[in-house]
Amino acid sequence: MATTGVGPRRWEIIGRKGGPWEKVDINSSTDGQPSQWPVNNPTWKARYRRSSEERHLIHLAKAWMKQRGQEHIGVEYYLDKLPDGYALFETNQLTGSQVFKRLFGHPSGKYYDSIVKFEVHFLWLMSGKQGQCDCVNCGKPQVKPVVRRKSRPAEFENLLPDRRRDPIQSDSNVSSRSTSAAGGALGFTSRRPQRQMKPAGAPYAVDADGQEDVIKDLLRKLEIRKNDKAGIEDNIREENSIDWRAEHEFESYGKGLIQQNLTLISQQHSFAPRIGELVLWTPQFLDGHYLMIDTEMGEYKYYSFEQKCFHGFPKWRGGLITQVPIATAMDGPVDFPDIQNLVDKQNSLNTSGFRVETFPDPNEEIDKTASKQYRYVPLRNIRPLSHWQILLRGIPRAEWHPSIEYALTCITSLSLYEKFWFKGEWPNGMIFFKGLYIGSEFIMAGDAVRLTPAKTPAGKVRRCTDVMVVESIRLRLLDIRPEDVLPDTPLLAPASSIIFVGRAFTLDIRRHYQMQGRDPDAAQTVLPSPLPDEEVKTTFRPVGTGGYGSWYNLHDPEKKYVVSYDRVLGRLYEAGAVRLWTGQLQFKPKVGEKVELRPELDFDMGGIEGGRRYASQTDERMEEPEEGQLGWFWADTRAEALDIQTINGIEVGKYHGVRDPRTLEQWREYMKLINGHTATPDLFKYTSSFPSDFPSGPGTGKRGRKPGSKLINGKVVMPGDPGYEEAGNKTLAEPHSTPRHKTSQLAGAALVSTDEEDEDEEDVVEDSAQVFPSVERPSMHEAMRRGSPIRQQKKVHARVHSKAQIMGNPDDIEDDINNDEEDDAWYLDIPPVRGGTEESEGGDYRPVGDYD
Incomplete structure (x- = not known):
């Protein structure tokens, strides 16, 4: 290892951040093959390009030094290079704007899509390829393509048994599959065409983890x-x-945990944070203070009503909601007073509060320790991430906690939640989902969402006036091709899109579907009626939606409204919550003054749109979009979208080592x-390759000795062979039966059957398989409990006698046993073993039970 002084042109992290940096030289052991690189494949050459290997070099060096026990705290490591034959490439997503980074060079032709997956294979290479590699590519055997064999040569035809001449010897129970296997063992192939057969019950297609697709x-x-x-x-x-x-x-069987979570969300207010959402939070909140707006500066600070002054800014962080209150039966659900006040709860914060974890850097795959900084806090410590421009106003950028920018980096991430229904008509299909994580928020069917306003001419203020009540969330698969149906293809369709379907409403009467292109100020214009209050209450889930103003139908009520995911700003919050957040309820109106406070739908639109522009420029997992365009990162799960290592201390996603x-x-x-x-x-x-016509005769299909043969001195003797008749007349010595209980040979003689007993053997009920408990065991236990001396029995290795000796001289045999017992009398006098415990003085264990 050597201290490096690399220049800034090559690296962005090595030698520029942290340090000191030390270079680690790798071993020469490798199995990489440059022929597996996509640049050497004409089909993939145009899609892939080389990518920076910097993060791989850092992560692998740290893992290798840690395995060798040579890691030093405060020192950063990086490899001098990747193993020979391996290289990192990147490609653009076909239907999105993010970039997929993949490491090629494995002999199987497969790639590694993360550093963690390649780490297992790298450490195996550095060990000198000792043992078996358990990485995702080596652990799964590659399916070999089916190769059609050539026709059987004509000279081999005479070696086959003629089934037409000897049909009796063929076994009808032998399957054609076994015959084919037998033929392969003899050196020739079957006439039947070979094909790859799937086992019974095997799925049509599997995903990267081997699960059924x-x-x-x-x-x-x-x-x-x-x-x-x-x-x-x-x-x-x-x-x-x-x-x-x-x-x-x-x-x-089991519990519907996902449905329980969705049911809990549907019964809560829209402003209540949900599991998996990104928020702004502060671990500490000044006692006796409230978060209020300083009207002179337009800044949100701590305010004390006792001292009647402001006391600085909260120390905001970016965080992830990992637990929500569960003691709602005793403390009630989260309500409006929780937004500003510390409401008295019967339970502690670990059940009545929210668990929030500090959010780590999604662009950093090595250090995810920020998630360990968590705390249970009440709702007043939490604000939606979309409020970042409002709450951070007045705080210098240098004083922002790094987790805030980390959270903003994931504002353009997407992950669908709980697919449950499929509907299609070739060549298009739709998958229905129950929810969608879009940016920092989770939206489910039944929520009301705010829609981005249409583009306006330069200089004109854009205002958000439209909302939508979501009825279904769908993933559309467009123009499905036959090759997309194949089990080995990665794509489901060449094009796809996420859409929201439901009913749309507006606060602007000019956008009413009957007022399109008409002037509402004209005298001859008949203005449409707004939605009745009762319909507003039943249509919108948020309480007090009528506080925003009068609502009008944006489209024909008999039809449905469809929008793309990028037109969704976020959830529609309760009007009362927005008034508390924006400070409209901060001051009481003067006596006799009637003020109608109507919150704005776009109070945080600047923060949402600004965050999406920031994420499009900083999220390294996707390609930088063109000027004025937004980039979206599509992920399969929320853990992948946020690139988090742990949730509630449990490893998830690609960081879960158990998987x-x-x-x-x-x-x-x-x-x-x-x-x-x-x-x-x-x-x-597995199929047996043992020939069906060997050795028991052609066409029998059975293994073993031929009926009538005998095994004499380890040799098979067939009927008619020399010595067969002599062996049949000899009486072979039968092995002695082993009694189940310890006993003497004299008693064992009674267990040996005689010739007279053999004649009546059919009338005897076989019960030797039954085992009965010993009758001496309780008496021995009773003697030991009372402390009386008892002689323990010793296992006696008796001399072996024949049946004739046992029946002829039983007295001599019994004397032999007695003599053995006298010789070993010293062994029988050993006192019972004492149990050393703390339950009685002297270490004697004296249990109190049925004997007392």
């Missing part, structure tokens, strides 16, 4: 019925996935047993 199977069914105008509709249930079964109730290929395979075997598959499909992976 139910969407691929639904696309296959859709393609089969592509000529049917009705298409297909079906539930989405992953009953063979242990992750899905752990969160759903299936056939009266290795061997464990996942074991879980799948458990699920087969739970689902009632006693004979797992793995039993069909």
Whole structure:
């Protein structure tokens, strides 16, 4: 190792951040193959380009030094290079704007999509390839393509048994599969065409973890019925996935944890934070103070009513909600007073508060320790992340906590939640979801969301006036191709989009669907009526939505309104909560003055749009968009979208070390047993290559000795062979039966059957398999409890006698046993063992039970 002094042109982190830095030289051991790089493949050459390996060098060096026990605190390490034959490439997402970074060079032709996955293989290489590598690429055997063999040579035809001449010797129970295997063992191939056979019950397609891909199977069914105008509709249930079964109730087993979470959310106010949301929070809140706006400066600070003055800013952080109050039965649900006050609760904060974890850097795959900085806080310590421009006003940028910018980096992340229904008509399909994480918020069906205003001419103020009550969240699959249905293809469709479907409303009467292109100020114009108050209360889930003003239909009520995900600003909060956040209720009106306080829908629109622009420029997981465009990062899960390592102290996503290929395979075997598959499909992976016509005769298909043969002195003797008749007339010595209880040979003689007993053997009921408890055990225990001396029995190794000796001289045999006992009398006088415990003086264990 050597201290480095690299220049700034090559690295962005090494030698520029932290330090001191030390270079670690790797071993020459490698299995990398440059031929597996995408630049050497004409099909992929145009899509991939080389990418910076800096983060891989840092992470792998730290892991290797830690494994060797040479890591020093405060020292940063990086590798001199990757193992020979490995290189990092990046490619753009086909339907999005993010960038996928992939490490190529593995002999299997597969790539590594994260540093953590390659770390296992790298450490195995540095160990000199000792043992077996358990990485995701080495742990799964590569399926070999089916190769059609050449026709059987004509000269081998005479070696085959002629089934037409000897049909009696063929076994009808032998399957063609066994015959084919036998033929391969003899050096020739079957006439039947070979094909890759799937075991019974095997899924049509699997994902990267080996789990069943139910969407691929639904696309296959859709393609089969592509000529049917009705298409297909079906539930989405992953009953063979242990992750899905752990969160759903299936056939009266398990708990519907996801549905419980959705039900809890639907019963709460819209302003209450939800699990997985990004927020602004402060671990400490000044006692006796309130967060209020300084009207002179337009800044949010601590205010004391006793001292009637402001006392500085809260120390805001970016955080992740990982737990919500669970003691709602005793303390009640989160309500409006919790926004500003510290409401008395019967339970402590670990059950009545929110657990918030400081958010780590999503661009940093090495250090995720910020998540360990967590605290249970009340609602007054928390604000939506969209308020960042409002709450941070007046605080210098240099004093911002780093987690704030980390949280803003994920403002353009997307992850769908809980797919449950599929509907399609070839070549298009739709997957229905129950929720969507968009940026910092979670939106579910039934929520009311605010919509971004349309573009306006330069210089004109854009105002948010439209909202939508979400009825369904869908992922559209457009122009599905036959190759997309294949189980090995990564894409579901060449194009896809997320849409919201529901009813839309507006506060602007000019945007009423009957007022399009008409002047509401004209005398001849008939103005439409707003929604009745009762309809507003039943249509909108947030309480007090009528406080925003009069609502009008944005479209024909008989139809549905569809918008794309990028038109959603965020949830529609309760009007009372917005008044508290913006300070409208901070001061009482003068006596006799009637003020109508109507909050604005776009009070935080600047923070949302500014955060999306910031995320598009700083999120390194996607390609930098063009000028004026936004980039969105699509992820499969919320953990992937935020790139977090732990939630509530538990590793998740790609950082979960337990989810290795061997464990996942074991879980799948458990699920087969739970689902009632006693004979797992793995039993069909193996077939016997033993020839069916050897050695028991041509065409028999059975193994073992021929009926009538005998085994004499380790040699098989067939009928008619020399010595067969002589061996049949000899009486072979039978082995002695082993009694189940310890006894003498004299008593054992009674267990040996005689010739007379053999004649009546059919009338005897066989009960030797039954084992009865010893009758001496209780008496021995009783003697030891009372302290009386007792002679322990010793295992006697008796001399072996024949049956004739036992029946002829029983007295001599009994004397031999007695003599053995006298010789070992010293062993029988050993007192019982004492148990050293703290329950009685002297260490004697004296249990008090039924004997006292």
